Amino acid sequence: MLELIIQNVINALQWGSFYALIALGYTLVYGVLTLINFAHGDVFMVGAYIAFFVATFFLVSLGIPGWLVLALCVPLTMILTSMVGVTLERIAYRPLRKKGAHRLYVVITALMCGLILQHANLAIFGASRKAFPPLIQEHVYNVGGVSFTNLKIAVIVTAILVFLILHWIVTRTRVGMAMRAISYDKFAVPLMGIPLDQIIVITFVLGSGFAGLAGLLFAMSYPVLEPYMGALIGWKAFIAAVVGGIGDIRGAFLGGFLLGGIEILVVAFFPSTLRDLIAFTVLLVILTFKPTGFFGVAKTTKI
Amino acid sequence: MKKSLLLFVALVLFVLPAVSALAADTIKIGFNISLTGDIPKVGESSKFAAEMLKADINAAGGLEVGGKKYMLDFIYEDNESKAESAVTAMFKLIDRDQVLAVVGPNSSKQAVPAGQIANDNRTVMVSPWSTNPDATLERPWVFRAAFLDPFQGPVAVNFAVKTFNAKTAAVIYDLSNDYSKGLAEIFKQVFEEKMGARSVVAFESHGTRDQDFSAQLTTIINRKPDFIFVPNNYNQVALIVRQARQQGYTGEIMGSDAWGSAELMTLCGDVCKGLHFSTHYAAAGATGATKEFIDRYTATYGYTPDDVAALTWDATNVVLQGIQNTGKLTGRLRADRQAVLDGMKAITSFDGITGSMKFDEEGDPVKCAVVVQISQTGEFEFKESVCP
Numbered sequence: 213m214l215e216l217i218i219q220n221v222i223n224a225l226q227w228g229s230f231y232a233l234i235a236l237g238y239t240l241v242y243g244v245l246t247l248i249n250f251a252h253g254d255v256f257m258v259g260a261y262i263a264f265f266v267a268t269f270f271l272v273s274l275g276i277p278g279w280l281v282l283a284l285c286v287p288l289t290m291i292l293t294s295m296v297g298v299t300l301e302r303i304a305y306r307p308l309r310k311k312g313a314h315r316l317y318v319v320i321t322a323l324m325c326g327l328i329l330q331h332a333n334l335a336i337f338g339a340s341r342k343a344f345p346p347l348i349q350e351h352v353y354n355v356g357g358v359s360f361t362n363l364k365i366a367v368i369v370t371a372i373l374v375f376l377i378l379h380w381i382v383t384r385t386r387v388g389m390a391m392r393a394i395s396y397d398k399f400a401v402p403l404m405g406i407p408l409d410q411i412i413v414i415t416f417v418l419g420s421g422f423a424g425l426a427g428l429l430f431a432m433s434y435p436v437l438e439p440y441m442g443a444l445i446g447w448k449a450f451i452a453a454v455v456g457g458i459g460d461i462r463g464a465f466l467g468g469f470l471l472g473g474i475e476i477l478v479v480a481f482f483p484s485t486l487r488d489l490i491a492f493t494v495l496l497v498i499l500t501f502k503p504t505g506f507f508g509v510a511k512t513t514k515i
Numbered sequence: 516m517k518k519s520l521l522l523f524v525a526l527v528l529f530v531l532p533a534v535s536a537l538a539a540d541t542i543k544i545g546f547n548i549s550l551t552g553d554i555p556k557v558g559e560s561s562k563f564a565a566e567m568l569k570a571d572i573n574a575a576g577g578l579e580v581g582g583k584k585y586m587l588d589f590i591y592e593d594n595e596s597k598a599e600s601a602v603t604a605m606f607k608l609i610d611r612d613q614v615l616a617v618v619g620p621n622s623s624k625q626a627v628p629a630g631q632i633a634n635d636n637r638t639v640m641v642s643p644w645s646t647n648p649d650a651t652l653e654r655p656w657v658f659r660a661a662f663l664d665p666f667q668g669p670v671a672v673n674f675a676v677k678t679f680n681a682k683t684a685a686v687i688y689d690l691s692n693d694y695s696k697g698l699a700e701i702f703k704q705v706f707e708e709k710m711g712a713r714s715v716v717a718f719e720s721h722g723t724r725d726q727d728f729s730a731q732l733t734t735i736i737n738r739k740p741d742f743i744f745v746p747n748n749y750n751q752v753a754l755i756v757r758q759a760r761q762q763g764y765t766g767e768i769m770g771s772d773a774w775g776s777a778e779l780m781t782l783c784g785d786v787c788k789g790l791h792f793s794t795h796y797a798a799a800g801a802t803g804a805t806k807e808f809i810d811r812y813t814a815t816y817g818y819t820p821d822d823v824a825a826l827t828w829d830a831t832n833v834v835l836q837g838i839q840n841t842g843k844l845t846g847r848l849r850a851d852r853q854a855v856l857d858g859m860k861a862i863t864s865f866d867g868i869t870g871s872m873k874f875d876e877e878g879d880p881v882k883c884a885v886v887v888q889i890s891q892t893g894e895f896e897f898k899e900s901v902c903p
Binding site: 216219220223224226227334338339340341343346350352354359361364430434435436438440441444445475476477478479480483484485487488 | 550551552553555556559690719720721722724726727729730731733734737750753754757760761762763778781782784
């Protein structure tokens with residue numbers, strides 16, 4: 213019984229890591245812009261595809277060993293994916309912001325951008341799935357009846373590291389200070405000489421870059437890629453961010469693991485049919501008692 | 516002015532009948548298939564097989580019905596692998612495109628709802644691949660080319676008991692897929708009848724878009740079943756088998772005919788090698804007309820046709836046979852559709868490339884199933900044939 217619980221805790225940590233990584237991107241952008249970037253789940257999908265193309269390119273045409281490919285994939289995927297995020301911001305959100313459009317229109321634009329990414333992918337690469345090539349040799353370790361792989365551990369460690377890095381950036385650096393300032397007052401801050409657009413671009417770089425990293429890790433863990441893979445996990449990660457308190461980095465991190473944990477534990481101890489029903493009922497109850505989420509405050513600086 | 520009006524009237528009088536006469540010389544058949552969505556490869560296989568058949572017949576001058584040659588026109592409508600889109604596609608084919616008969620949808624998830632539309636609108640529909648009984652149940656206008664899950668379930672049970680010496684089993688299935696759910700339930704019932712109550716030690720479900728099955732597999736592996744039955748679509752199989760191995764499961768895993776896509780091995784790779792599944796035909800080691808079909812398909816499209824391709828070939832041929840049995844097409848759509856239905860019912864036995872079949876009163880074929888093993892080279896090798 214004990215090993216069953218520990219096994220499920222490992223499962224939950226690994227699955228929650230993906231929610232946490234994606235939720236961090238939602239929360240960063242929301243914290244700075246109060247914009248729910250609904251295209252974020254699809255940026256994650258694009259990240260997985262970019263990782264796929266980078267990895268196959270290096271593996272097949274250059275024939276480099278897998279670990280080196282992985283070492284190259286991580287920065288390349290993050291850079292290319294953050295370019296996608298910045299492009300979205302540049303061509304879709306910024307013009308609206310400059311015209312002073314209401315937030316609602318920007319959110320709907322984000323939803324459309326997500327659909328555009330999905331269907332552009334469908335149109336360009338076709339509907340058949342892509343199989344992500346194995347980059348590292350996976351070892352299955354078995355300790356006292358509990359099985360885990362080196363990849364699972366890597367995913368969990370990465371999620372924690374990303375959280376620590378983002379937390380450090382936001383709370384300890386000048387850029388982070390500027391982000392918090394913009395979140396506090398978007399109109400006064402540019403008057404103090406802080407370049408608003410640059411800081412927003414940096415926010416999108418960070419959010420999309422880590423979505424790309426999540427895409428790469430996801431593709432390695434679940435090596436079947438399809439254009440719609442980002443939609444559902446993106447929505448769920450958004451819910452996780454809201455439960456954690458959207459706009460707060462600790463909230464997104466905690467919310468991601470909370471949702472992953474609830475989903476896995478429900479399946480482990482109840483009929484698996486009830487998973488989403490119970491998982492989201494629990495989240496609904498949490499939100500009923502704490503509408504701003506765990507770390508959210510009704511209206512103040514967010515991030 | 517007057518002259519041009521006269522010319523126009525002349526055009527209407529002479530050219531239009533000519534156009535409609537031309538239209539009467541073609542037979543339109545609709546294909547309600549999944550070209551995008553969860554199982555795009557299934558739709559692609561169907562389309563390729565149909566294109567091959569159409570090219571054959573049109574090259575020979577068309578299909579002969581009652582001494583008159585008709586050219587074939589196939590209309591492919593994408594159902595996006597969704598139930599609701601399959602219904603829309605069916606309406607489009609029947610009302611807008613005015614097809615004589617419909618082939619597809621393939622998956623039971625789409626064939627069950629779409630069959631209702633075809634039946635209500637009095638148009639013959641033949642599903643190549645659907646195995647869920649509900650697709651044709653109490654629907655005189657709906658037929659299929661595949662065997663049924665109540666037959667496939669026992670095939671899997673008997674094979675597992677005999678080959679793996681299985682006393683206990685676990686099942687993981689897709690809750691939102693009529694096919695997967697139906698087959699899982701039949702399997703559980705048959706297995707428990709044979710091996711005693713509670714011999715199915717775990718019966719776990721998941722959603723269509725799920726990618727992580729670790730919790731379900733932890734439960735399954737903890738109960739130590741002799742084998743795991745996975746009646747899922749090939750895309751989920753790739754993830755489930757892999758994750759089961761990652762959790763340290765080394766035992767047998769067996770699947771059903773939805774595994775048999777050409778894409779299974781690209782997605783699943785080495786971990787699926789050596790596993791078994793029940794299906795409609797085995798490409799490796801085929802003979803006669805089946806081999807000829809496989810060779811031509813491979814030469815044209817570059818990969819071995821999966822069972823959907825073979826079944827679409829058979830299903831379309833059954834429809835064409837039904838059309839030929841009408842003896843004569845009148846050009847009046849309602850009457851012709853009725854005639855095609857009568858023609859379909861007149862088929863006593865049909866020799867297809869997936870085996871010979873005859874239709875029972877529900878429109879279901881009585882035919883054999885095979886169990887194949889995935890070889891080390893990724894081919895589906897014939898293991899055993901089971902007939903009703």
